[in-house]
Amino acid sequence: MIPLSGDIPDSKGAICGKIDSNSVVRGTSTLKRGFAHMLKNGVVMDVTNVEQAQIAEEAGAVSVMVLDKLPSDVRKAGGVARTASIRIIEEIMDNVTIPVMAKCRIGHMYEANVLDETNVDMIDESEVLTPADEYHHIWKWDFTTPFVNGARSLGEALRRVEEGAAMIRTKGEPGTGNVAEAIYHIKKVNEELRTIKSMYDSDDKQELVKMAREFKVSYDLVEETAKIGRLPVVNFAAGGIATPADAAYLMSLGCDGIFVGSGIFKAEDAQERARAVVLATTFWEEPDKVKEAQKMIDERQSLLGLDVKNLDLKMQERGSTV
Amino acid sequence: MSKIQIGILAVQGDVTENFLATMASMSELGIDGTVVQVKTIEQISELDGLIIPGGESTVIGQMSLVNGGLKKIKEKIESGMPVFGICAGMIFLSKNSKDKVVGKVEQPLLDVLDVKIERNSFGRQKDSFEANISMEPIGISSFNGVFIRAPSVSETGSDVEILAKFNEKIVAVKQGNIFATAFHPELTRDISLHKSFVKLVDNLN
Numbered sequence: 001m002i003p004l005s006g007d008i009p010d011s012k013g014a015i016c017g018k019i020d021s022n023s024v025v026r027g028t029s030t031l032k033r034g035f036a037h038m039l040k041n042g043v044v045m046d047v048t049n050v051e052q053a054q055i056a057e058e059a060g061a062v063s064v065m066v067l068d069k070l071p072s073d074v075r076k077a078g079g080v081a082r083t084a085s086i087r088i089i090e091e092i093m094d095n096v097t098i099p100v101m102a103k104c105r106i107g108h109m110y111e112a113n114v115l116d117e118t119n120v121d122m123i124d125e126s127e128v129l130t131p132a133d134e135y136h137h138i139w140k141w142d143f144t145t146p147f148v149n150g151a152r153s154l155g156e157a158l159r160r161v162e163e164g165a166a167m168i169r170t171k172g173e174p175g176t177g178n179v180a181e182a183i184y185h186i187k188k189v190n191e192e193l194r195t196i197k198s199m200y201d202s203d204d205k206q207e208l209v210k211m212a213r214e215f216k217v218s219y220d221l222v223e224e225t226a227k228i229g230r231l232p233v234v235n236f237a238a239g240g241i242a243t244p245a246d247a248a249y250l251m252s253l254g255c256d257g258i259f260v261g262s263g264i265f266k267a268e269d270a271q272e273r274a275r276a277v278v279l280a281t282t283f284w285e286e287p288d289k290v291k292e293a294q295k296m297i298d299e300r301q302s303l304l305g306l307d308v309k310n311l312d313l314k315m316q317e318r319g320s321t322v
Numbered sequence: 323m324s325k326i327q328i329g330i331l332a333v334q335g336d337v338t339e340n341f342l343a344t345m346a347s348m349s350e351l352g353i354d355g356t357v358v359q360v361k362t363i364e365q366i367s368e369l370d371g372l373i374i375p376g377g378e379s380t381v382i383g384q385m386s387l388v389n390g391g392l393k394k395i396k397e398k399i400e401s402g403m404p405v406f407g408i409c410a411g412m413i414f415l416s417k418n419s420k421d422k423v424v425g426k427v428e429q430p431l432l433d434v435l436d437v438k439i440e441r442n443s444f445g446r447q448k449d450s451f452e453a454n455i456s457m458e459p460i461g462i463s464s465f466n467g468v469f470i471r472a473p474s475v476s477e478t479g480s481d482v483e484i485l486a487k488f489n490e491k492i493v494a495v496k497q498g499n500i501f502a503t504a505f506h507p508e509l510t511r512d513i514s515l516h517k518s519f520v521k522l523v524d525n526l527n
Contacts, residue, residue, distance in 0.1 A: 017451070019444075019489045024451035031450045034470050034509045037336040038376050038410070060384045062334065062377070097421040097441055098378055099471065121447035121471070144448050282333060282385045283361070289389075 011141040013164070027144030029166070035099075035122065035146050036167035036234035039063055039257055043247065043278050044101065044236065046070055046261040048084070052270075053092045053100075059274035060282075063099040063121070065259065066092055071128050071175030072262035072303065075313060081129040083111045086118055093119070101148070106319040107133025116145045122167070124148045127318040128174045128261070135320050140164030150238065152185045152316055154192035155215035157231055159322065162217050168231055170255070171316045172239020175262045177305030179246040181316060182239045186253045193229055200226035216322055230254075239316070242267070242303050244280030244293035251284035268301035325354050326527050328520065329369040331395070332359035333385045335377020335410060339508040340516075344373065347517040353524050363394045371404045371523035373516075374411030376470070376506050379419070379441070382410055383430035392430060399434045404499035404526065406519045412495075412502035413439050413473050420476075435500050436479025443474035443491060443504075455505065457486045457494055462514050467493065467505035474504055499526070 013027040042062025047053045053064045068084040069077060083104045093100045099121035104111035106125055111132070115123045123145055125138055137160065140147040146166035151157035157168045170189055172182030199207045200223065212222040225232055237250035238259035247258045258281050264274050276296040283289035308314075328348075330340045337359055344357045360366050372395065374382065386392040399405050399415075407415040415432050419439040427441075444451070447470070455467035467488065475492035478484065486494035486503075493504040499522065507515040 019451070019453075022453060022489050024453040026449070026451050028452060030468055030509055031447075031452065031470060034336075034468060034506065035447050035450065037339065037509070038378065038470060040336060040338075040377070041332075041334045042378060042381055057380065060381050062381050093446075094423060097424050097427050098380060099447065116448070119446045119448050146447065278381070278385070279388065282381075283389070 008141050008164075011164070013141055013143045015144060032146035032166035033233055036148070039099075039236075040234060041282065042257045043281050044257070044259045045264055045274060046259070047092070047265065049088060050091050050095050052265050053096050055271055056264075056274055057096045057098050059271065060278035061098060061274065062257065063101055064092065064096065065124060066100060066102045066120075067128070070262045070266055071315070072177070072266050073175075074128060075175045083115065083129065086114065089115075089118055089120060103129055105129040106131035107136050107138060109138055112138050112143065116143055120145065122146050122148055126150065127171070127315045131319045133320070137163050137320055150316070152188070154189050154196070154225075155217070157189060157235070158215050158217045158221055158225065161231070161233055162221055165233065167234045167236070169236045169238040169259055172237070172241070173308050173311070174239045174315050176240045176308060176311070177242040177263060177266075177303035178240045178308055179242065179249070180240070181308055182237050182241060182250060183253070186237055186250060186255055189231070189235075190254060193225070193231070196222060196226040197229040241277075242305065243297060244276045244290060247277050248280040248284035248290045251281055257281065262303055266303045267297075269298055273297045324527060325356065326370045326523050327356050327358060327368055328371040328373065328523055329358050329360035329366065331372060331374045331382070331386070331391075331411075332361050333377075333391070334381045335375040336506070336508060337375050340373050340375045340408070343508045343513050343516040344520060347513050347520040350513065351517060351520060351524075353520060355520075355524070361389070361391065363390050366391060366394045366398060369398065369403060370527055371519065372398070372406070373519070374405065374407045374414055375508065376409035376411065379410040379413035380427070380429045382414055386414075387430045392432065396432050396434060399432065399500065402499060402526070404519065404523050405501070407435070407500070407502040408506055408508065409470065409472060409504060412504055413441060415500060415502055419473070435495070435497055435502060436482055437475045437495060438477040439473050440476045441473045442471050444469055444472050447471055453488060455486050455488060455493065459483060459485050460496075460518055462518075465507070465512060465514065466510050468509045469493075469505045472504040
């Protein structure tokens with residue numbers, strides 16, 4: 001089981017309040033991480049307007065992520081990519097019943113504050129947008145709204161968890177329609193998890209301490225992770241997913257769910273494809289159902305895709321390395 | 323007495339958490355049984371009890387419709403199989419649901435629990451909360467209720483017993499062998515609710 005504890009003392013994001021005369025607590029780790037638990041085995045879809053958000057909801061998306069531009073357009077446009085227009089985010093929140101997430105720039109406290117005030121259900125501190133601080137990520141414990149962060153390795157994931165991330169997405173290369181990087185990174189995280197699990201199982205504390213130094217996180221967090229043998233928060237795959245088979249494969253590698261960016265709404269058969277990706281994610285263990293899902297899409301209408309080797313901009317590398 | 327089999331509907335949501343809470347309940351009660359994650363009609367047919375976990379009710383409903391699971395679950399519940407619906411599961415069991423902000427949304431429902439639901443009744447994620455809940459009718463005087471974008475019951479039919487209210491809103495109900503809560507017992511360490519459900523399934527077997 002994924003532990004829901006792991007709060008830091010006096011975190012500013014956890015607040016005591018009242019609903020009329022009844023005492024309540026908000027923003028606890030249980031509530032923030034618990035929210036991510038409710039998304040498990042689901043697909044979160046990137047959208048830029050109400051129409052796309054409604055298509056996503058009807059197709060069975062578990063949540064939508066609002067951006068100003070889809071990642072492949074961010075790549076084409078160049079320049080600085082910032083958080084989406086608040087008016088569009090609010091319009092989407094008023095028109096779908098599923099949770100609404102939005103992205104802020106890495107390290108941009110005040111874009112995050114604005115999204116927190118807007119009442120989005122989760123904030124993605126994302127490398128798809130241009131980082132605002134090359135040396136720090138946001139200190140996420142100070143927020144009542146939960147955060148999701150990207151990671152390419154176990155160390156990166158645990159650094160984000162230590163800063164208060166309630167959910168992780170193993171990174172791919174966004175906006176490429178190329179799933180190779182997403183596969184590489186989840187396999188890498190899995191391998192690192194197996195390594196520390198075996199250290200824990202053989203009670204090798206010295207090696208675990210060395211791992212904590214290498215990961216640049218506290219020993220306690222490494223030990224807890226090693227003990228359960230998985231990330232201590234929900235982990236989705238993201239970046240470059242374009243087809244039902246892509247999604248099913250990532251589920252089979254142990255991801256808790258899927259983020260799809262440009263893969264759906266940059267394809268010419270968005271509506272069918274959205275549905276097909278959800279079906280393949282839900283029924284990934286049943287090959288006949290994945291085949292049926294794959295049959296719903298037309299490869300000639302897929303996002304063309306890019307070879308990761310020739311990219312000028314690698315979004316996955318953006319942001320602080322510590 | 324034969325071995326009982328309780329299923330966790332494994333379409334979407336926090337399946338593992340319910341799986342573990344149910345396993346722990348069986349072992350604490352000393353009941354001989356198995357817990358299985360179920361998705362297909364064949365798996366559902368075998369069950370003596372079913373838990374529908376938290377998640378997104380629109381997704382659980384739509385995906386259960388796709389493989390015929392919805393019809394099978396409805397059939398089993400109507401023939402008396404105990405079921406426990408949590409948050410999205412509560413919505414899925416209901417006969418009618420409406421979103422607090424968006425209003426009426428077309429979504430597949432089991433239509434077995436005679437209640438009307440208000441989805442996202444306490445607001446969005448930032449308004450999600452933990453609070454102490456009392457369920458006197460089933461002998462649980464204090465329970466840590468974890469409410470995540472939780473629904474509430476806005477109207478109940480004559481056969482529905484109200485188990486708990488929070489701030490005048492109905493958050494736990496029972497109708498025959500159907501249990502439903504708006505909050506998430508599987509996210510706490512308290513397994514008393516799961517234990518009551520396991521006992522109910524065991525007594526009927």
